[in-house]
Each structure stands twice: as structure tokens, then as C-alpha cells.
């Protein structure tokens with residue numbers, strides 16, 4: 612699976628959110644997209660996921676033009692994502708949150724679920740089993756029956772990402788998964804992201820402001836500023852890049868030191 616962003620621009624009214632952005636994402640890589648607030652990172656995720664159409668440019672996956680595919684096809688077949696703000700069903704259990712994420716893949720019609728036919732019961736049982744396996748794999752096995760809102764914040768994030776893994780999509784988009792996590796939780800997140808790539812072979816695109824997480828886990832970075840790609844390379848190169856320090860990293864570390 613290869614993902615290519617070709618000369619993508621996005622204009623909202625008078626605001627140019629992205630301007631001729633191009634890059635390629637290697638299959639099975641952990642790829643970071645960084646830059647200051649308003650740089651256009653979430654907008655690019657929304658274009659890849661099919662929420663917005665680009666004003667110009669194209670998104671190619673294995674030679675297929677994604678920008679011509681409807682959003683629901685992309686979510687089903689190729690792209691999974693999490694959002695900048697956690698979106699769980701807070702009053703459902705951990706297991707139920709995963710099973711809900713599987714429902715667009717189940718074949719039974721609504722009417723069968725209403726009458727709880729034997730086919731529906733069989734599908735539901737296999738969905739629960741698969742959900743349990745996923746939770747065991749990613750360390751939430753002993754939390755299955757807990758209500759989602761009762762989990763510590765870091766585990767809610769891990770649950771949300773685990774739910775995104777139930778589709779067979781090749782690419783996983785994570786928008787600021789470390790926001791609000793403490794150091795212990797973000798170290799666990801780093802291990803978790805690596806495990807998703809190593810065990811499931813997914814390609815991961817990560818938008819993140821926590822540079823500890825970014826520099827530890829990402830193999831390749833693209834830096835956006837005001838909708839323009841200002842740099843691309845390995846984390847060690849990006850950390851030394853003058854333009855990136857000026858536009859983002861320098862300011863960021865100065866703010867953090869001052870706060």
C-alpha cells in the first residue's frame with residue numbers, strides 16, 4: 612500500500628489552509644505530520660479521509676484516485692482514523708465500544724438484529740470474540756466490562772485507537788493522540804503505535820504536538836507551516852532544520868520553558 616499526496620491545496624472561503632502540498636508515505640511506515648496551530652494538519656487528514664474534497668490536487672493509494680471515492684468507501688476499505696477530541700460512547704463498556712465499531716462490517720440487516728435471528732446471534736458472537744482478541748492484544752483485556760468513561764484518559768485514547776483497527780484499512784490516521792496524556796501514558800502510547808505497525812502491518816500517519824512522542828516513534832516527518840510544506844526528512848534532520856526551528860520548534864520550546 613502506498614499513499615501519495617500530490618499538489619494538494621485547500622481553500623476555505625478566503626483562507627488558504629493548504630497550498631500545493633506533496634509527499635509520499637512508505638508502506639508500513641510511521642509517518643509524522645507536524646507544524647504550528649493552524650498549519651493545515653487536520654485539514655489534510657480530513658482530505659485523506661474524504662471529509663473534504665481538495666480544491667486542487669489528488670490523493671493516490673496504490674494508483675487509485677481516492678479523492679473520487681465517496682467517504683464511506685474509504686473508511687470501509689482503506690483509511691481508519693481517530694479525532695483530535697476523543698469520540699467514544701462513554702456509557703458503553705470497553706467491549707461494546709469495539710463491537711459498535713465493527714457494525715458497519717457485519718452483514719446482517721437491521722431487521723435481523725431487531726428479531727435477533729440465529730444468523731444475527733452468530734455474527735454478534737463472532738464480533739465479540741474478535742473484539743476481545745483485539746483488546747487482549749493491545750493490553751485492555753482486563754478492562755472489557757468497564758464503562759468507557761471510567762477508564763483513565765490514556766486508556767480511553769488506546770481504546771479509541773483500538774476501535775479504529777477493527778476495519779481492514781491499511782492506513783491509520785491519528786490526530787494528536789498524545790494530547791492530555793501524562794509522561795507514563797504517552798510512553799505507553801508510543802509502544803502501542805509501534806505494536807500496531809509491527810503486529811498488524813498498518814501504515815500510520817501521526818499528527819502530534821508532543822515532540823517527545825514524535826521524535827521517538829516517527830521514522831519520517833513532514834512539516835507544514837501556514838499550509839505550506841517547509842521541510843521533510845528523518846526526525847534527527849528535522850530537529851536541526853533552521854526553518855523548522857524558526858517556524859515551530861524554537862517557538863514551541865521557548866513557550867514550554869516559559870510555562
Ligand SMILES: Nc1ncnc2c1ncn2[C@@H]1O[C@H](COP(=O)(O)OP(=O)(O)OP(=O)(O)O)[C@@H](O)[C@H]1O
Pocket residue numbers: 623626627628646647648649650651652653654655
Ligand atoms: N471547516 C473549515 N472552515 C473554514 N476554515 C477552516 C476549516 N477547517 C480549518 N480551517 C482553517 O484552516 C486552517 C488550518 O486549520 P487546521 O485545523 O487544519 O490546522 P491544524 O494544523 O490542524 O492546527 P492545530 O494544531 O491547532 O490542530 C486554519 O486557518 C483554520 O482556521
Ligand SMILES: [Mg+2]
Pocket residue numbers: 652653654695
Ligand atoms: Mg488540528
